[in-house]
Amino acid sequence: MNQSDVIVVGGGIMGCSAAFFLRRRGLSVTLLERGLTGQQASGTNFGNVRRQGRYLHQLPLANRARDIWGRLPELIGEDCEFVASGHLRICYTPEQAAKLEAYANDARPYGLNLEMISSNALRARFPYLGRDAIAGCFAPIDGHANPRLTAPAFGRAAARAGARVEEGTEVLSIGKTGADFTVETREKGTFRAPIVLVTAGAWGNKLSSQFGESVPLAVHGPQMAVTEPLPYRLGPTFGVSTPHVKETVYFRQVKRGNVVYGGSTRGPASNETNRASVLPENILGQFEQMRRMIPGLARVNIIRTWSGVESYLPDDVPIMGPSATTPGLFYAFGFCGAGFQIGPGVGDVMAELIATGATTTPIEPYSIARFSGAAA
Structure with missing residues (x-):
């Protein structure tokens, strides 16, 4: 049966690291990726692991991510060519x-x-x-890493930790029946879980719109x-x-x-x-x-x-956190061309939020409610 605690939709650096950290918190996870992990923006960006120049409100998240970058070999068994070059x-x-x-x-x-x-x-x-x-x-202590290696490495680590990673699986729709979400795919049928995390990058708005949360997402290369x-x-x-x-x-x-x-x-x-x-x-x-x-x-x-296909929002700030309309639905997309460095931190924070209901790293500026006008 295709049932788990959490379904993650999108296998970029956000989704793969979230799946990994969710497993470390003991939740069963299914990751659905239309193509290959890291194939889209997570694998075609520059590879900057920089905190300098970020909005000040994003520095706690960037600091959390930088700590993870420094521990990649012990966490996932690969360094992803991360170099703290300055x-x-x-x-x-x-x-x-x-x-x-x-x-x-x-x-x-x-x-x-x-x-x-x-x-x-x-x-x-x-x-x-x-x-x-x-x-x-x-x-x-900022630096750079290889984006072609990083998301797939997190995906493999998530799979070794027990996550079900389904590549070549396109999500057609997400609905909610009772306590569970039903995620319909083109290739592998229906998946069910009480929690869904959308980390679909430039395609995130197509899924959030199904829950009345359309956002002005633009795409650029x-x-x-x-x-x-x-x-x-x-x-x-x-x-x-x-x-x-x-x-x-x-x-x-x-x-x-x-x-x-x-x-x-x-x-x-x-x-x-x-x-x-x-x-x-x-x-x-x-x-x-x-x-x-x-x-x-x-x-x-x-x-x-x-x-590659990157997603941008008009205020240059990502969407990250719970849905403003639907309990059990979470988002992490729209990182405006600056998501690679914070990616592992995003995955860790979203896993913490899903597992505990709160985060120790502030993410309030990133609520999807700023576009819908709904109360988060």
């Missing part, structure tokens, strides 16, 4: 330097210790930086690329603090030598066709900005580009 944000104007310093001061009470670095010290420490960089802000391998020289993950979208770039060098990069210039995507496109002008524009930050990368060859 995260450096540079800026080009005194105005942005002041904003970086203000953020560093504001983040300190939340346990995020950032180091401001002035122009001369910045170039002494990172001599390959270009002359346009006038200041930087350094987060020493990240613009990602990777270079040929180079001698390993770049330590931290790099980013730019700027009000100008065209100047925004982020990049990291992996131990194999390749430089992975992306930026805030997004491309078209569809949650109907499940496809996203790379626009060459975006990739080349990001490359120009990367070269501006590190001129030594000017003659590097780009060897691959890719995109």
Whole structure:
């Protein structure tokens, strides 16, 4: 019989980690994924494991996630290529330097210790930086990981812990009859549970709408690329603090030598066709900005580009927590292109909420009720 305590719909990093942590709390779990775990946004993003630059109200969640990242080998048996390389944000104007310093001061009470670095010290420490960089802000224990590995690793760990992980299983509808939800799938029939957690990313609104909770979810495609391998020289993950979208770039060098990069210039995507496109002008524009930050990368060859289907909400804040209309229904989707680092923390928090009815990490700003107007 397809009965469990919790059904998780969506096998990205949120869903797979939630299934894992639910099993650690003793609940029986069925995870339903239309394709393969980590195949969508969780596997096509940049791989930033950064707390720096997040909204202050999200730092407790990011801190919880960072603790999990540091314990991946003991928790799930794999490190997912997580490297605490540090995260450096540079800026080009005194105005942005002041904003970086203000953020560093504001983040300190939340346990995020950032180091401001002035122009001369910045170039002494990172001599390959270009002359346009006038200041930087350094987060020493942030870093990066491999997004292609992470969600599947959590999925395998959940399965080893006793979760039922069903890939290739498309959810058609969710209904509620009595105390149980009934989840109808195309390939494997009906699943039942008193609790459902929707972690369906760009497809979350299609399911929440079935319970009168439609949200203004938009989809876009990240613009990602990777270079040929180079001698390993770049330590931290790099980013730019700027009000100008065209100047925004982020990049990291992996131990194999390749430089992975992306930026805030997004491309078209569809949650109907499940496809996203790379626009060459975006990739080349990001490359120009990367070269501006590190001129030594000017003659590097780009060897691959890719995109994915990411979900965004108008206030740039995710949906996370209980349904405002239906007891036993929970959501964690719409992470606005910034869900990878907090993903394991989201899974842990949602497992705690489902198992105990409360969380030790605040998630009130993320209620779906802010769109429906209903009382949470």
